[in-house]
Amino acid sequence: MADHRKLLMIAYHFPPFQASSGIQRTLKFSAYLREYGWEPLVLTVSPRAYDATSPHQLKEIPEDAIVRRAFGLDTSRHFSIGGRYFRWMAQPDRWVSWWPGAVWTGMRMIRRYRPAAIFSTSPIVTAHLIGLSLCKRSRLPWIADFRDSMTETGYPRDPRTWKIHRKIEHETVHHCSKAVFTTEPTRQMYAERYPEIPASRWAVIENGFDEDNFRSAESGFTNTPLGRPGQITLLHSGILYPTERDPRPFFAALAMLKHSGDIDGSKLQVVLRATGNDELYKPMIAELGIDDIVRLAPVVSYHEALQEMLRADGLLLFQGACCNHQIPAKIYEYYRSGRPILGLVGPEGISASMLSEARVNHIANIADAENIAGTLRLFVKKLSEGVDSGVSREFAMRHSRKARTKELAALLDGLART
Template sequence: MKRVLMVAFHFPPIKGSSGIQRTLRFVRYLPEFGWEPIVLTVDPRAYLGTGNDQLRDIPPGTTVIRTRAWDAARHFAIGKCYPQVLARPDRWMSWWLSAVPAGLAMIRKYRPHALWSTYPLATAHRIGHTLQRLSGVPWVADFRDPMAQDGYPEDPSVWRSFERIERTGIARAAFSTFTTPSALRDYQLRYPARATHMSLLENGYDEETFEGTHSGSPLDADRVTLLHSGIVYPSERDPTALFAALKELKHTDKSTFDRLRIRFRAPVHKGLIQQLATDNHVAEAIEILPPIAYRDALSEMVRADGLLILQAANCNAQVPAKLYEYLRARRPILALTDPAGDTARIARNAGIEAIAPLDDADAIGDLLRRFVGDRHCGTLPNETAIAGASRRERTRELALLLERAALASS
């Protein structure tokens, strides 16, 4: 069995990040395809929050090396201020200092046939690049989403550090992978000389984590519950128009409004949601709840009357990883997103027609009325799309890339 050294910041016991699932499921399934994963990650003290519920999902016997990393905003701040040089490319740039020596020691000991690093956390790609340069082991850089974009990151110095890591990563990696067709196309246009070294590797869901979940009783027997599970970003998932739609619904169709409840599970930006609910006088239709264990969150999904996706037009080349779990939950889905973006494309390909622009309150209001009236109208994913989105299938695709990278360097 070949070995791959996997560099990943998001790994159990980190809490509150859907990004953890991509690495965790690759680690779980790669041995089925002839690859033994060894993991280089951070000491849990680097995380903002931890939970033990997903530690059991790490396969027994998996080699996991954790090295020190400091969060500049927490560990180096005086008051709320800290040197910005310690946050380029990100607040955990100190991880590079401990991860590179540890990674080289792992390469000497385990002699991996390939390296793999994953964003989001630009420092992970910096580590992957350094290890590749010093060892010569072929490297697969998992970009997932675009890094240096127009207007993001906003800080010019951080943007330059992102662009530098991106450019060197594309040039040095045997293969670079992206989670959406638009991201892949954009990078192939940006770096045409390396276009044949780029591949699509979408996110997905894990069937095993859904074992024991069943639709059962609804979350609320008296009201129609629409669930948004996960972070609500002020820009990328701005719910302002959704609340405006609820306000209008309350004035024009009170009976429908009274039947509807929107639950935000672990949205992080709780204050934003509370303020919007207050300003629009719709607080009685809103529920904000804290994080729960991952499998409990999946159980909540399969009991919801409907599942809500928020994705702004400035993220058209990105797809929330949560969407694939929504598909597997086999519950009605409402997608508030730009119809021209990749999130809408995946929804349409899955047979979901309940799509409205995130910034269009009128369209959202119409969608809510139709949903409350007939929850199955254009909202249910088809079985073909569900079957094609499993993480076991995604892992098979990664294993093929690792094989190609290893063969090319031999």
């Protein structure tokens, strides 16, 4: 790798972290960059900072990859007394204790390995704070990767946190060499927010799926249905945010269909895997009397999650209108799975447009229970008749992680030439 230029990559989400699709973006960039002439140097946080860990994806890190894990803790778990802590100890986020150690470790890596550029990815906001600090100290070109927007009107909800995030966001876009977003509407939003920034600084690299992960999931895979004979099984895999991906209208739609006799637990099973908010949703489901239909399932390994997608009769995608400029990362995995998709989205958002472009036939307004009920009734009927299909493989293959890494490498090549 002596002839490869080096890239210092700063990421909170990295194996052995579990329970966020954000891990896949950095992990796959770091795995494939070498094919395009760049050697990654990963700077992440001590695993003690993670709520949940799993060893399963550690093997996907190249054996000779340089990975440094700087000290960092979770304020809510490690610095609280009786579950309470000072708010300033969690600004800009609960992992701000990672910042000092990461800057010290990062400067040591820069002096030793002499990278040609820095890359940081958020959320977590502290990752960009580290990138900003290292950029100022080293004067290296810096790519700031925004997997989600850092601020919006009313987000974060706490006014003090919003001000801190907006200040870091402002500093980030003014000091970075490239600000990368995962959707075109988010890029447009930032370009309008910061008109003084030249258009050449903004870029879009979408998320994607990893073909090697799917081939591994399909290897030795027995395609047995998730549900019982005669039962249609729908799956949502991943976090269901109470606001951004509010499932309450969907729950109400299920209750409507059960009351009308269209569905019951023997005909339909809905698996909500790793919602992150089970304790919030469990009483809602019980109150509506749909607990024979809806099952809240715990976190599993990424490999098992992909296999479950492949076995489901249909896949559920949630994205609220408040996130119309964002695309859930799992949409690309849903594409590759080849399973039929029911999209519960903001009708004017990019997720709705993406699903339409992929020729997904069943799309409903996530906020309209009656619209969901009608669309869900038809979706289940089509699945029962075996006449609905998933996204074509040809379309899905346009969205591979390797193709996205090639886009990142092209950005880096451009920076290296300037």
